[in-house]
Structures are given as structure tokens and as C-alpha cells.
Amino acid sequence: MNGAPQVQRRRGFIMGFGAGAVAALGVAALIAAIAGDFSGSNLTSQASQVIRDEYFKPVKSSVLNDASVNGIIRELRKRYDDRFSHYLNPHQLRQFESLTSGRFSGVGLTVTGVKRGLRVASVLPRTPAQGAGIKEGDLITAVDGRSLAGVPTEVATARIKGPPWTPIELRLVSGSGGATRNIRLKRASVAVPVAVGEIKRAGTSKVAYVSYATFSQGAHGELSSTLERLDRHGAQGLVLDLRGNGGGLLNEAVLSASLFLAKGQLVVSTDSRTMGHRDYDAIGNPLSQHPTVVLINHDTASAAEILASALEDHHLATIVGTRSFGKGTFQEVIHLAAGGALDLTVGQYFTANGISLANKGIKPDVRAVDDPKTPQDEALRRALAVLAEKMAVENR
Known part of the structure; x- marks a missing residue:
């Protein structure tokens, strides 16, 4: 032939x-x-x-199995514009499960997954990351020489975790200038503060400023305690900072919204082929109401978007910052009998006004951007100014 x-x-x-x-x-x-x-x-x-x-x-059969399932997931992601479904092979699943086991430590970062790796959403104070000079907006492209491009966010994050005092090398692309550098540091036990608050000034008024970091189990209780403490110190308004908050548990978003909404008001609704349609309403007993501004950025996602949109849709807050991430779907980790698991998109959620945030996010009422090159927090300063104006109008 x-x-x-x-x-x-x-x-x-x-x-x-x-x-x-x-x-x-x-x-x-x-x-x-x-x-x-x-x-x-x-x-x-x-x-x-x-x-x-x-x-x-x-x-090896394991190579073929991984390739087959990865191919299926890639096709689903492409065909249905799904950024969040992943296959976790047995090794990756162990890494993912260790992330929430409490047995490992990290370097003190909150991150958001992007195509090239992990973008730093915030750097926690008094942590190895802060000591190494890592900044918000920096991009982590490799861990210990292994590229993070295309790696599921859960797995990429788990690679940064490890026993305390063990060394780790990160390859970083600067968020300000694009320069690439490798840094070596040691992991440490890091406690992530859920709700941190203080009294600030908006014009001549004392107001509460609360940074709300994550929707982990019991987070709404910490938020409630922080708000009540600042109320006792004379706060007359609130800036709720959700920048860098990548979300967490749906029920914590509903319980957090219930600190502001009246009983029975819709917080969020979900649709799923397996679970059908469900409405999640506020459970009641809201705290004392004050003029409120919610501060968001591109790293505000998932449960944080649910809380922000609920306050906006019920006319309880003004949104300040930049457009949020735009999650719009929720996932379930489904273990496979042959090993590994599917972190699979199983449904969509909709705001109280019936809007899907998928790939759109929340557009702020007032745009405000922080300049990472300056020591000031320009976005927070703008939020406080908006709150002062809001309080002046409501007090007339």
C-alpha cells in the first residue's frame, strides 16, 4: 500500500x-x-x-481511567461553560480531604483559582506569607516546582498545605508589575479570623467596620457577636467587607443574611436536577438595623455573593467596590467506588430577585478600587464616604 x-x-x-x-x-x-x-x-x-x-x-489502567474521566469532565466544562466541575484522582482526593482535616498548616493566604494558578485574595497578618512579602493580587503559578496551570483549585490549595515548619517554594508573578520570583518559606499553623470588627468614622458618626472572611461552620455566630459588640460601642452604621471572601457553606450564608432580613424574606433559591427547586428564607430575629454598605471585589464569590445580593435585593445595603466573581452554581463531592471523586456541579442558585450571577457577578452601585501600591485602602475610604452620605440622607 x-x-x-x-x-x-x-x-x-x-x-x-x-x-x-x-x-x-x-x-x-x-x-x-x-x-x-x-x-x-x-x-x-x-x-x-x-x-x-x-x-x-x-x-497502567490508572492512567487510562484518569484520562477517560478527565476527558469527560473537560467536555462538560467546555460544552456547558462550567468552570467548577473537576475529577479528583485518589491522590488528589487525599490532598483535598486533608485541606479540611485540621491536621495541616499553611502560609496564611486566601486565594481564588484562575487558569494559571491561584490569585492571592488576601494575606493574613503575622503569617509566613506576610513575612515573605506576598501581596494581594500576586499570582501563584507553581508550588515546589510543580505548575498549577489547569489544576483544580481544591488540589492547588491543598499543595500549599503541609505539616508546620516544613519548607515550601512558591513561584509568584507580581500583581503590580508582572515580575516573576521564587520564594521559600516555612508553613505554620494559621488561624483564619472569620469576623473581625472595629469602630471607624464615617463623617462625624461612629460606624462598625466588619471584615467577614469565610462562611465556615458557625461563622454567622461570630458575625453576630462582632456586630453586637460594635453596637454596644455606639456604632450607627455598618461597612460589611466581603472582599476576598470566596464563600463556604450555603446554610451559613442564609443564617448570616437572617441577621439583617425579616423572618420569611427570601435569601436565595436553588435549582437542581436531583434536588428540585428550593427556596431559602430568613429565619427571623434580625439584629438592630443601621445604614449599611457592603464592600465587594472580584474575589467575592459564592456564599458571599448570596449574602451581598440578599441585602441589595431587599434594599438593606448599598454595594461598593468592583464586580464580584459570578459563581452562580454549587458543587457536590461524589466519591467513586473505583477511587477518587467527582467535584461535580449539581445545581444553580438564584438571588432573591431571581437572577443568576453565573459569569456575571454583582455589579456595585458605586465603583471603588483599592490601589495595592499605596498604604491606604482607597476602596474602604470610598465605602465610608458612601455610608456617611447614606446616613446623612436617612437622618434628614
């Missing part, structure tokens, strides 16, 4: 590698023969078996 080498297959037919119609007929014959041999199997099983039997090098 056009001088191409003849290859004898053990199934009793000859397949050539020449060009044109002859080669096409040869491929068709091979496919037909395979289909006959595996008529009771699905396509993935057929292809995997042929590769194990016929490929010019030995291939």
Missing part, C-alpha cells in the same frame, strides 16, 4: 499506514473488528482495552 509497512494484527487482518482511501478503509476495518470483539462493552471500556492490548508501550 503505497510502500507503507505492513503490520500483521493478531486478529487476522492486515492494517497499513498509507495515506488516502486505502488507509481509511483499513481504519474502518479495525473499528469494525473492535466493535465485534467488545459488542457488550461501552465505548470507553472498548478503547481502554484496545490500548492496554495494542499500544506500543505498556499503559
